[in-house]
Amino acid sequence: MTLTLHPESAPGRAGSGSGQAVDPAVALPVDDEFTERQREVLDAVLKLMVAQGDGFSVAAVARAASCSKETLYKWFGDRDGLLTATVRWQASKVRMPKLPEDRLTGEGLEKALTGFAASWLTVITGDLSVALNRAAVSHAGSAKSRLGEIVLTNGPFAMQRRLEPLFEAGRAAGLLAFDDAGEAFRGFFGLVVADTQIRVLLGEDHRPDASGISVLSTRAARQFLTLYGRG
C-alpha cells in the first residue's frame, strides 16, 4: 500500500511520550514522518508560500516540485492536507536554543533569557515564519483547517513548554519570584515580542535586523528580571 498521510490512514502517534492521546495532526512533529521525495515537495511548497502566500494552486506546486498532481493528492489527500503537511514539516525543522542545565547563576539566567528572546525574534521576523503564520491566521477562521492549531502548538505553546522549566529552575535557585509560571511566561512573551509580530504580519516592511534584535532582547530580558527577578 502507498504511503498516505491524510487522517484516514495516518499512523497514530503519541505526543511527547505522555499517556495522553494526542491528535497526530497537531502533535509535535517528528523527523521521519516524510520520505526524502516528500520533503523535497514540501520544501517547494514552503518556497511558494514565502513567495506568494497561500494563494498558489496545486498545479503550481506540481510544476515547482516536478511531480504530478495525482501524486500530491495521493500523498496528502487534498490541498489542505498539503498545507498541513507543509506546516508540520517546517515545524519539525525548528530547533529551540539550548538552555543551561548546570547550576543557575544570575548572569546565566539573564544570558539564557536574552538568547531565547533573540532566537524567538529572529524566528518570528523571518520570511518563512511570516508566511506560515499568515497562512495559519487566514485559515483559522474557517474551522475547516487546523493550521492555526498546529502553529499555536509549535509556536507559542512550544515556547512556553520550553521556557517554563527555566523559570522553575530560576525560582528554585532563588533568582525569580512569581506565583504562576504561565503568568511569568506571558510577561516574558510580551516584553520580547511586543508589537513586532503583528506589525510584521500586517506587512510593515521595516523589520529589526540582527543588531536591533540584540538590543530588543537585552532590554526585554532585563525588564523581565526587573519584574520577576529577586534581588
Added chain:
Amino acid sequence: MTLTLHPESAPGRAGSGSGQAVDPAVALPVDDEFTERQREVLDAVLKLMVAQGDGFSVAAVARAASCSKETLYKWFGDRDGLLTATVRWQASKVRMPKLPEDRLTGEGLEKALTGFAASWLTVITGDLSVALNRAAVSHAGSAKSRLGEIVLTNGPFAMQRRLEPLFEAGRAAGLLAFDDAGEAFRGFFGLVVADTQIRVLLGEDHRPDASGISVLSTRAARQFLTLYGRG
C-alpha cells in the same frame, strides 16, 4: 455623476490637518465618507466577514445587502475596493477611550493606563477586530491590497499616537522616566497584549472575558509603572 470611491475618482483628503500629503486610502477615516445606503452595505460585509472570514463572494454580499452586484462594482471598483472600504468604515467607528486632560497624578496615570489597556484588549479580542485583522494579515502578503497598511494605521499606530501624549504628560509631571516614547509604547503594548492577539488570531477559542481583561489590564499598568515609573 455617481459617487464612486475607488482610487481614480476618490476625493483627495489631507490627513490629520497636517500639510503632509497622505494617501486617502490609508488615512484616518472620516465619518461622512459613505452614504447611508453604502454604510448599510458595508455593515452587511462586516457581518459576513465575522461569520465566514473573507471567503465570501461578491454575490453573497449583494444577496446579504439586497443590492445588485453592478452597484457594488460601481461604488467600490472591485472586490478589493469593497474590502478596503469595509475596513475603513469599521475603523471610523472605533473610538479610543478618553484620557485625563487635567493635572496628572500618580493614580490618575495608572487609572488611565489601566483603562486604555482594558479598552484595547476588549477591542482586539472582539469578533469584528479578529475578522478584520485576519483579512488584513491574509492580504498583507500579496502587495496588491493595502488592508494591512490600513489596519496598522488605525490599530497599533493610532494607539501609539493616542498614548504618547499621555506618556509625555507623565514625564512632564515627573511620574514617568524614559528616553524614547516609542520604546515606552512598545513596552506598554507588550505588557498589555502579550500573546493574547496572536493566539486569538490563530483561532484559540478561549478568550479572556471582562473580568479576565480587568485582571490583565491592572497587572499590565502596574508592571509598566514598575518599569517606566518614577518613585
Added chain:
DNA sequence: TTGACGCTGTACCGTACGGTACGGTACATG
C-alpha cells in the same frame, strides 16, 4: 406625460482552480 437617473435582480461570460483519469516510463521482483 415623459425622460433621465439610480437602483435591483438576473442572466451571462471567461477563467482559474480543485480534483480525477489516463497514458507512458522507469524500476524492481520473480
Added chain:
DNA sequence: CATGTACCGTACCGTACGGTACAGCGTCAA
C-alpha cells in the same frame, strides 16, 4: 521476459467566482 508498482506529465471535468450587460422599476424634475 512478464508483472506490478510508483511516479510523471497532461488532458479533462465540474464548479465557483469576479466582473459585465441588460431588462425592469420606482422617483423626481421639467
